[in-house]
Amino acid sequence: MFIAPGVPRAAGGPTWTQERTLVAVKPDGVQRRLVGTVIQRFERRGFKLVGMKMLQAPENILAEHYQDLQRKPFYPALISYMSSGPVVAMVWEGYNVVRASRAMIGHTDSTEAAPGTIRGDFSIHISRNIVHASDSVEGARREIQLWFQNSELVNWADGGHHNSSYPG
Ligand code: UDP
Ligand code: MG
Numbered sequence: 001m002f003i004a005p006g007v008p009r010a011a012g013g014p015t016w017t018q019e020r021t022l023v024a025v026k027p028d029g030v031q032r033r034l035v036g037t038v039i040q041r042f043e044r045r046g047f048k049l050v051g052m053k054m055l056q057a058p059e060n061i062l063a064e065h066y067q068d069l070q071r072k073p074f075y076p077a078l079i080s081y082m083s084s085g086p087v088v089a090m091v092w093e094g095y096n097v098v099r100a101s102r103a104m105i106g107h108t109d110s111t112e113a114a115p116g117t118i119r120g121d122f123s124i125h126i127s128r129n130i131v132h133a134s135d136s137v138e139g140a141r142r143e144i145q146l147w148f149q150n151s152e153l154v155n156w157a158d159g160g161h162h163n164s165s166y167p168g
Helices: 027-031 035-045 059-065 075-082 097-105 118-120 137-147
Strands: 018-027 048-054 087-096 131-133
Touching: 018 035, 018 137, 027 035, 027 075, 035 048, 035 087, 035 097, 035 118, 059 075, 059 131, 059 137, 087 097, 087 131, 097 118, 097 131
Parallel strands: none
Antiparallel strands: 018 087, 018 131, 048 087
16 A cells, blocks of 8 residues: 555554545536636545536535525525536545645635635635535535435545555
């Protein structure tokens, strides 16, 4: 197995969990032809794409996806935005991918999102922030189950040429 230089081994080192997360290019991202840009950022970071599909998100999935926000004043507008066109849903795998992907997409409010993040580079308003990424490992598990059938996820072997193959 490939061992990345400088990465502590399991014994005594940090615990390394093989995480997965849900990333979705939202309808504004698709409209603005940013699907490839989002994919490219995750690929070049070294994460592994294990599921991807384009769909017009059904309302029941959106309602469950955003269940915690149902009482927020912006909820109806959020659902209508998320229904306004297709999304591209993806599952990415790799070392600490949940936390890393949140850093890569940037602050929810585009105004606060740092340059270099997806939201900080491509959006100006919280209601049109291009991309979704799960905010916790537990949330990711729930969201992946919601958006994908198990059979839609592909367990392909990492050839060991990339840094997503850190050993446990
Ligand atoms: N949102 C919005 N107005 C707000 C807060 C959130 O339109 O004041 C939308 C925005 O698209 C955001 C999504 O609701 O991405 C989910 O909100 P959350 O707080 O979970 O942010 P995220 O996890 O996407 O960064
Ligand atoms: Mg969220």
